[in-house]
Amino acid sequence: MLKVGVIGLGAIGQRLIKGFQSHHETEIAAVCDTVEERTNEIAAELGGIPAFTNHKEMLDNTKLDLVYVAVPPKFHHAVASDVIEKGIHILCEKPLANSVEEAESLLKKAQDAGIVHAMNFPLNYSAGSRTFERLIKDNYVGELRRVQLKMHFPEWPRPWQQNAWVASKEQGGYVLEVGVHFIQQLQKIFGIVKVKDVQLQFPQDPQASEIAILALLELSDGTPVLIDGMSQIAGKEEIAFTAFGNQGTLSLLNWAQLEGGKLGEDILPLHADDSLTDSLVDHLVKAIKGEDSIIIDFAAGYDAQVVLEQLRKG
Incomplete structure (x- = not known):
């Protein structure tokens, strides 16, 4: 034991x-x-x-x-x-x-x-994200054209995580708390990613974390990666990790739900393969x-941190 x-x-x-x-x-x-x-x-x-x-x-x-x-x-x-x-x-x-x-x-x-x-990094063990990865590797979207991460929060910190550090610029914010999960997934599924341009918006409180980010990154083959993040906005929380290709579109929504469609079709919910749950x-x-x-080790953690800090510092 x-x-x-x-x-x-x-x-x-x-x-x-x-x-x-x-x-x-x-x-x-x-x-x-x-x-x-x-x-x-x-x-x-x-x-x-x-x-x-x-x-x-x-x-x-x-x-x-x-x-x-x-x-x-x-x-x-x-x-x-x-x-x-x-x-x-x-x-x-x-x-x-x-x-x-x-x-x-x-x-x-x-x-x-x-x-x-x-x-x-729990996404590596969940059915939705592992099905997303498998579909990408099975060429569901075809030739990749763009990857996009959307993170929209009506309120940050969210009601269930009201504490000082999650709200702080020093060690909090949703780019760190949420974005790092998808930076790691980007690197795992699509390979090396480089930060090209970052625009950050902060509230008046100099100690508070970001309220918006718009960032352009790039995969090693030149494929663009767009990060669109906003908080303190109307609507419901929305987290969407999407791959656009010349044959289809595939998204992982709100951590667990999949949706996708082939060129010329509607975007519809897709079934996650529960046998992939680990x-x-x-x-x-x-x-x-x-x-x-299957271990996401400190080397992967370091690689994600490099990109994370570039995004947080702008």
């Missing part, structure tokens, strides 16, 4: 706890968060496991095989470095760090340590056991 420690018990950190709980080869052995009341409450829910408010104390006093780092991005480098120095396998939330330099440092440390280093926890266990696995 692999013993897992969780550092960071916000909404994102708690989401994966259920996955570790339900897997027959993993168990949560310790939790840590700076909010003591939250930590004690979750530890009690998990059967009275050890609870900490200092991650170094958790690492020093608990035998762990894997640590999931789910703290805000500003703290990734310091916390993940401490985990790596202990020689413990690591799963880190996205983005890898809060700068390209920090991301590069973590990648080198993890590689030198010889541990499993993984990123939590489990990040399953693959982490396989990786730690030395078996074949």
Whole structure:
């Protein structure tokens, strides 16, 4: 049984706890968060496991095989470095760090340590996004003409994630929180992408994150990639990742739904192949056991960070 420690018990950190709980080869052995009341409450829910408010104390006093780092991005480098120095396998939330330099440092440390280093990019394990990837590789759209990412939010931060860091220019904003998932998918499915031009809009508050982005990127073959992001606008939240080709159009909508059509046809909902649904926890266990696995490692996290920081800085 692999013993897992969780550092960071916000909404994102708690989401994966259920996955570790339900897997027959993993168990949560310790939790840590700076909010003591939250930590004690979750530890009690998990059967009275050890609870900490200092991650170094958790690492020093608990035998762990894997640590999931789910703290805000500003703290990734310091916390993940401490985990790596202990020689413990690591799963880190996205983005890898809060700068390209920090991301590069973590990648080198993890590689030198010889541990499993993984990123939590859940699109790589979901039926919708994996069906999207398969259809692209099966030439559904034909010769690629354009890739487009639309991110529209009536309100940012969204009602369920009202906290200071998600709203901040320093370590938040939807380009970071949402966009990085699709930067990683772009790189995985379509290859190297370069940033050509970025226009950002910010509110009057100098500490607040972006309210609009319009960016032009380019794949290695010259195919344009357009990013259209806006917040504080009328309407419903809409996230659309779309590939336009000379034979058809294919979109992944709001994380999970597929739609598409061939040239001359209407755009209609498409069925995601549920057999492609996979489990990040399953693959982490396989990786730690030395078996074949699908892991989005720190190298992929670094590559995504390079593009992310260019977009965030304009």
